[in-house]
Amino acid sequence: xTGDDIKAMLLAVADAMDAARDELCALDGEIGDAxxxxxxxxxxxxxxTALSGMDGGTPTEVFNAAAxxxxxxxxxxxxxxxxxxxxxxxxxxxxxEVLSDADAPALVEAMAEGISHRGxxxxxxxxxxxxxxxxxxxxxxxxxxxxxxxxxxxxxAAEKGAEATSQMQAKLGRAARLGxxxxxxxxxxAVSAAMMLRAMTAAL
Amino acid sequence: MQTKKIINNGDDAVDEMLDGILLAHGDTLRAxxxxxxxxxxxxxxxxxxxxxxxxxxxxxxxTFVGFVGQGLADAAAIGNVFASPPPDPALACVxxxxxxxxxLFMYGNYAGDVMNFDMAAEMAAMDDIEVRTVLTxxxxxxxxxxxxxxxxxxxxxxxxxxxxxxxxxxxxxxxxVERVARHANARTYTxxxxxxxxxxxxxxxxxxxxxxxxxxxxxxxxGEPGIERGPIKPADEIVDEMMDRILDEMxxxxxxxxxxxxxxxxxxxxxxxxxxxxxVQARLxxxxxxxxxxxxxxxxxxxxxAGASVTVMHLDDELQRLIDRPCHCAMFxxx
Numbered sequence: 001x002t003g004d005d006i007k008a009m010l011l012a013v014a015d016a017m018d019a020a021r022d023e024l025c026a027l028d029g030e031i032g033d034a035x036x037x038x039x040x041x042x043x044x045x046x047x048x049t050a051l052s053g054m055d056g057g058t059p060t061e062v063f064n065a066a067a068x069x070x071x072x073x074x075x076x077x078x079x080x081x082x083x084x085x086x087x088x089x090x091x092x093x094x095x096x097e098v099l100s101d102a103d104a105p106a107l108v109e110a111m112a113e114g115i116s117h118r119g120x121x122x123x124x125x126x127x128x129x130x131x132x133x134x135x136x137x138x139x140x141x142x143x144x145x146x147x148x149x150x151x152x153x154x155x156x157a158a159e160k161g162a163e164a165t166s167q168m169q170a171k172l173g174r175a176a177r178l179g180x181x182x183x184x185x186x187x188x189x190a191v192s193a194a195m196m197l198r199a200m201t202a203a204l
Numbered sequence: 205m206q207t208k209k210i211i212n213n214g215d216d217a218v219d220e221m222l223d224g225i226l227l228a229h230g231d232t233l234r235a236x237x238x239x240x241x242x243x244x245x246x247x248x249x250x251x252x253x254x255x256x257x258x259x260x261x262x263x264x265x266x267t268f269v270g271f272v273g274q275g276l277a278d279a280a281a282i283g284n285v286f287a288s289p290p291p292d293p294a295l296a297c298v299x300x301x302x303x304x305x306x307x308l309f310m311y312g313n314y315a316g317d318v319m320n321f322d323m324a325a326e327m328a329a330m331d332d333i334e335v336r337t338v339l340t341x342x343x344x345x346x347x348x349x350x351x352x353x354x355x356x357x358x359x360x361x362x363x364x365x366x367x368x369x370x371x372x373x374x375x376x377x378x379x380x381v382e383r384v385a386r387h388a389n390a391r392t393y394t395x396x397x398x399x400x401x402x403x404x405x406x407x408x409x410x411x412x413x414x415x416x417x418x419x420x421x422x423x424x425x426x427g428e429p430g431i432e433r434g435p436i437k438p439a440d441e442i443v444d445e446m447m448d449r450i451l452d453e454m455x456x457x458x459x460x461x462x463x464x465x466x467x468x469x470x471x472x473x474x475x476x477x478x479x480x481x482x483x484v485q486a487r488l489x490x491x492x493x494x495x496x497x498x499x500x501x502x503x504x505x506x507x508x509x510a511g512a513s514v515t516v517m518h519l520d521d522e523l524q525r526l527i528d529r530p531c532h533c534a535m536f537x538x539x
Contacts, residue, residue, distance in 0.1 A: 025407050033286050033426035034411035035404055042215070042284070042406075076261075076287035077316035080323055118319060172315060176354075178429050 001099040001147060003057040005204070010051060010066050012203035013196050014044035020195055027188040031175040036188040039076045046073030059099055063090030078189065081115050081128065088114035104150035105139040108197075112136035119172070126168035126175065126182060128189030131158040135197055148204040155197035162190035206408035207508075214405035218262045218284055225269060229534035232273045241282040241289055242296035247532070248274040254372040254381045255279070255301030258365055259294060259321070260311050261286040263404075264425060267361055267504040268311075270535025276369035277310075277533075281324075285404050285507070286426050288316035294324035298333055306334040306378035310365055310385060312357025313339040336378060338385040340364050342394040342515065344453050345422030345431050358425050359467040359504035360392040363517040363527065366538075370526035388523060393453050395446035396513035398423035399436065400471065402506050421445055425469070425506045439476065443483035446514045451491055454518050458492030463527055465515040466498070470505040472512050477501065484514055496524055503536075 017024075017040040024037030050069035051062065063086045071083035092110035093103050112132040121127040138157035142150045165187040170176045175187070211217050222240065226233055236242035249255055258268045259281030268280040279297035283289035298307050309325060311317050318339070325335040341352060342360025357364075367388035371381045398420045401410040412427040414420060419442070422430025432445075456462070466481045468474070477500050488495055496519055504513070517523065531538050 022407070025404075025409070029409075029411050033428070034407065034409075035284075035286055038284070038404065038406045039287060072290045072292050074287065075283045075290035075316065075320050077319060079288070079290050079316070080319035119315075181429060 001059065001103070002097070003059050003062045006059045006062040007051045007054070007057075009200040009203040010044070010047055010062070012199040014048040016195050016199035017041045017044045017192065020192065024188050024192055027186060027191060030185045031170065031178055031182050032188065035076070036078070036192065039074045039078045040192050043070040043074040043078065043082065046070060058097055060090040060094045060096075063087065077119070080118050084114035084118040085111035086114075101145065101147045101150070102143070104147035105143045108139035108150070108154045109136045121172050124168055125171040126165050126187045126190075127172055128187065128193045130165050130168065130187065131161040131190035131193035134158060134161040135193070148201060151197060151201040151204055155194060155201045158190075158194035158197045162186055162194040165190045207403035207410065209403070209405060209408060211405050214408065217405035218282065221262065221265070222269070222282065225534065232532065232534045233269070236293075236296040236300050238296035238299065239293040241293035242279060242300065243269050243272055243282060244279045244297065244300045245272045245274060245277070248373070249278045249301040249303060251303045252305050253303045253375055254305045254378050255298065255303060255307040256310065256365070256369050256372050256381070257281065257294065257297040257301060257307055258310050258361075259283070259289055259297070260314070260317055261288060263507045264504050266502070266535035271362070271365055271369075271533050273531060273533030275373045275529060275531030275538070276536070277365055278372075285406070288314065288320045291320050291324035291327060294321050295327050298324065298328045298335060299331070302333045306336065308368065308372070308378065308381055308385060309335055309337040310340065310368060312361060313341045313355060314357075334378065336382050338368070338382060338389060340389050342389065342392045343396070343424065344393050344449055345395055346424060346428070349453065356424055356428070358394050358396060359465060359513045360394040360515040360517070362465055362467075362499070362503045363392050363463060363515065364388045366531070367523055367526040369531060370529035373529065373531070384522070384526065388517070391518040391523065392515060393450045393518075394513050394515040395421070395449055396423055396425070396430070396469070396511060397421050397442055397446065398427070398430070398469065398509055398511035400510040401427060402470065402509035404507070419511070423511070425504065427506070427509070439479045440483045443480050443514065444487070447484060447487040450514065450516050451487070454516060456491065456493055456518055459494065461494045461496045461519040461524060462488060463496055463517040463519055464488070464498040465503060466500045467504055467513045467515065468502040469509040469511040469513070470502065471508045471510040474501065477512055480512055480514065488516075497527060
């Protein structure tokens with residue numbers, strides 16, 4: 001994977017978030033304030049603009065550009081969470097011009113760690129971490145396989161994790177004020193995380 | 205079916221609103237050169253004064269930008285609709301208003317705001333500017349009393365920011381401005397009621413479901429669910445439910461003084477707010493409390509949501525002096 005391959009993955013995520021914008025807003029409307037699709041589509045729109053105007057770049061530089069543009073376009077909760085995720089991913093492969101299959105698990109794990117560090121959520125709190133934590137675990141378990149297999153395993157685990165959030169009671173974020181009323185609804189941040197990993201996989 | 209709004213492209217709504225605000229209120233406000241989403245008071249920030257930076261998502265106007273001006277906040281960081289601003293505008297605010305005495309961040313207690321403003325505070329620390337934070341948590345319906353630190357900040361921001369802004373304007377130290385801000389927050393109590401949902405400019409769809417004929421007591425200013433949903437009741441009964449809770453939380457003694465804000469959420473007419481105020485004042489009178497000052501109007505809105513909130517600040521001599529201190533903001537003045 002070169003910097004251009006990372007760009008292609010992030011651009012694929014941007015397209016996926018545009019397509020899912022209304023669906024994510026509707027999901028968020030059930031337990032939050034209905035703007036998650038706007039944040040993700042707007043944030044990755046800014047990533048698309050930043051990366052399209054970027055000539056070359058190492059994987060680390062691409063991740064850092066994505067982090068900065070996403071953060072400043074979005075704010076909200078997802079801004080700092082994904083900005084930290086991308087910065088950690090960039091730091092994890094710092095110094096490499098070309099990434100090998102062996103780097104793939106580290107990327108997913110670094111993103112999950114960034115989200116965990118910034119958001120201070122625990123697994124089971126009904127947040128995007130409930131998709132990212134199982135994704136990191138699956139990526140670690142798939143180490144040694146081609147990068148596309150690693151990301152596919154992570155995406156599948158994230159999808160299962162997102163599905164499982166409907167059985168969780170929210171403990172952080174706006175939905176936490178719902179208490180038991182959050183049961184039966186999937187967490188929109190976990191759903192978009194799974195979509196992101198699936199789009200990254202498809203771009204590989 | 206899209207909701208009806210007088211906008212152009214929904215994605216441009218916040219920036220176009222800010223353009224209009226600066227054209228209307230250029231005598232009091234300007235945008236930072238570092239960030240168009242950092243709105244700075246032309247008069248107010250000065251050497252030796254603690255800088256007060258407020259902020260949060262758009263859609264609550266006149267909160268936050270309308271409370272920037274001499275004697276109140278020195279700057280506001282402006283986010284997208286109902287979304288926290290990113291760290292950059294908050295950092296730009298800090299750099300613009302820092303007068304060497306430190307800066308205080310004040311904003312409502314929401315997860316996204318905390319993450320972004322904390323990141324900005326970390327960046328400011330690298331510039332050797334001390335930034336402290338006081339979160340507002342006045343919405344008594346948003347968490348039980350034993351978890352008061354988890355409550356949301358809503359319309360009571362008006363009083364809490366006012367007190368802290370006046371304290372900074374009196375040239376109090378950062379320690380004292382922070383103390384006043386915490387004290388003001390601890391003595392400010394808000395309860396809201398929603399009658400209809402609102403819609404974001406980017407989606408133009410109702411962002412939650414609240415059927416005709418129903419109301420929800422305790423609903424948050426982004427449509428966060430409240431504590432009780434049911435058929436709409438007469439104004440006096442709605443106010444009684446709100447005031448029962450507020451008076452219980454406040455635990456004031458007969459003869460104590462209060463300040464009152466009856467706040468519209470966007471689509472509720474002043475007629476209804478004044479009808480509510482009539483009952484609010486009756487309940488305060490029955491409790492033996494003296495109303496020192498009352499504001500009625502749209503001070504913290506939720507786009508076009510119908511509904512209202514009642515905020516009572518339990519005054520003491522210091523808070524009363526700070527609330528009375530003159531201020532000159534784009535959308536709020538005390539003379």
